[in-house]
Amino acid sequence: LKKTNAINVSYRGDIDYALALCYYNLNEYEKALNSTIFAYRYYQNEDNFQQVGHCLAILADSYKNLNLNEEAEATYKKLIRTSEMLGNHKLLNKGIYEYGLLQTNKVILEETLTLFDLPLEQNSGDVSTQLESILSKIDLMMKSNIHKDKIQKYVKYIKNLSLQIEDKTYYFLSLYYEYKIEKPSQVNDFLEKKLIPFLEKSDCSSKLIVYYKELADYYESIDLKKSLYYLKKCMHKNEYTNLAHII
Structure with a gap:
């Protein structure tokens, strides 16, 4: 790119997108933003809306990680509209979830929670999409301290x-x-003895990191050895749970 005038090169957008992912994974979010914007413009001009959606995911996550919440919210809204148009329900579901996490205004939060019905309405025959959407809604409600009833x-x-x-x-x-709702004092025991062993035996590795981290945080103040054990499991899995990798 430095040695040639690469503005009109057909693969320029793909190179910028690859660079954006590299910077993002190195936690260099400002550089990730710069490369993603170039890729985003390129894919827009090419009417490549699938890649436009992927770029929006990286942009939104990068803004969020830089604490640029207004920019992040605006980009998540674009992502929700784009993924809805594309019928990419996995990306739509995660976009709604991340957008909801940014909401502190309870009125806006309630409106955001209703957005989870979008993938359900459009994909009524897909049970896995339905279940994932509802699980995301539950998780967002829990983190937002919505009443347990x-x-x-x-x-x-x-x-x-x-x-x-x-x-x-x-x-x-x-x-x-x-x-979590009815027996919070027993949830870590359930994680350690039931849920995690089951997920480890099943093909559900993408879900494990969240629960490893939860146990690592729980044991941090009472059993450092166990805390490190679950942190190492997180690192070993090396699974991506951020929005930019739902592609």
Whole structure:
């Protein structure tokens, strides 16, 4: 790029996008923003909306990590609209979730929670999309301290549906939130003895990092050896749970 006038080179956008991902993974968010903006403009001119969506994900996450919350919110809104248009329900679901985490105004938060119905309405036959959307909604409600009575109906719905379709993964995940609401003192024991061993035996490695981190934080003040054990598991998995990698 430095040695040639690469403005009109056909693969320029792909190079900028690759650089953006590299900078993002190195936590160099300002450089990631710069490269992503170039790639974003290129893909816009090419009408490559799938890649436009991916660029928006990196931009939004980078703004968030730089504490530029207004820019992050505006970009998440664009991401939600774009992923809805593309029918990319996985990206849509995560975009809504991350956008919701930025909301401190309770009125806006309530409006954001209703956005989770979008992937449900558009993909009513896809049970996994339905379950993932509801799980994200539950998680956002928990982190936003929504009253537990409002959350319990969603937990019960997932639990019943997972039993109907005989899906143990979503059944165990519903139990996790049930413990969080009804038996918070026992949730870490459930994680260690039930949920994590089950997920480790199943093909659900992308979900494990969150629970490893939760146990690592729990043990940090009471058992440093165990805390380090779960932190090492996080590092070993090397799974990406941020929005930029839902591509």
